[in-house]
Amino acid sequence: MEGVFPGNAKLFDTPGLLHPHQISTRLTREEQKLLHVGKELKPRTYRIKAAHSVHIGGLMRLDMEVSSVDSIYVTVWASPLLPLHMGKTENACKMLEEHFGRQLQPPLGEGRVEELGKWVKKEVSVSGSCWDSSCLDIAAAGLGWFAIGLKGEARLGVWTYDGIDVVVRNALLPQRSHNFEVAGFTVSEIVSKADQARNKQHKNEKKRKPTDLTIVSPTSSVLTIDADSKIAFPPASVLNVDVAANSI
Structure with a gap:
């Protein structure tokens, strides 16, 4: 693109290049559709306390471990098709076992979780001086990012699959949503269908139970x-x- 940027600056758009450190390269075509951003991104903001976590689908998780303040703002910038979940960190293992591939997609299907690789953690120490806007981003290559807003210090745990790049940078989009997301799953078609399938499975199990x-x-x-x-x-x-x- 020439004539858009001042001076001798040029922008080269290189779609289609595959990088092993991007999570999107590990996904199937159907899973990649959930990451696709077809319109303007809108922030989804949580206010979380210590010992709470936020999931982006079954691809990334942020734990609020220790903080000098009561709570921090966590804004998710990712495809609106990706379901989110906020809850207690002590239940995170249960989320991985019971909801990855179901309510939390991608991956599509429980069997795909192991195929994506080992679930690993990276610790990040952050500090900020303003409540009105995000001060830094924690991004996973090929997915999106968490924008963090706080006036103080905090230690965060960031989880994703082994080999996926996790980058800490200055906030790319400092604004956050004026309306906070609530605990639990976000309202989405994916979560609704997964809940219906699970309820149907439970009913079938009851019907198959032997008669005394x-x-x-x-x-x-x-x-x-x-x-x-x-x-x-x-x-x-x-x-x-x-x-x-x-x-x-």
């Missing part, structure tokens, strides 16, 4: 037999049989 038999004898003694047991029944004149389907 409760046998009541004339002497009022009760014998409960599960579906895997075998018993020889006496004539109906001897026992009154009450069949009860118990479900959980």
Whole structure:
């Protein structure tokens, strides 16, 4: 592009180059569509305290570990198609096991999590002098970034897949949203579909649960037999049989 920048500056656009340090190169075509930004980015801002974390899909996580202030502002700049989650750091392992590939996409499908590589942590110490705007960014190559706003100091843990570049820089877009995101999953089509699939699976599991038999004898003694047991029944004149389907 010539004639746009002053002096002898030139900009070379090189789409299509693959870099192993970019997370987008590890994703399938369908997963890459969720990272695509087709319109103006809008900030999604959280106000978080120590021992809380923010996930960007199943690709990146920020932990607020220690801070000299009560809370900090964390603004996510990434594709609006990517679901986010904010919650307690103590539940982060559960999020990885139960929600990566489901509510938190990409990756698409639980089996893809291991294919992306080892989940590793990088510690970052930050400091800022203003609450009104973000002071620095923590970016993952090929994905997006967390913009941090605080007046004080903090130690953060940044998680992504091994080999993906994590860069700390001055804030590229210092503004944040005027409306804060709430704890839990952000409202998105991905989360909604994952919840529906999970509820359907639970219903099917209930239907497949074996039926128990409760046998009541004339002497009022009760014998409960599960579906895997075998018993020889006496004539109906001897026992009154009450069949009860118990479900959980």
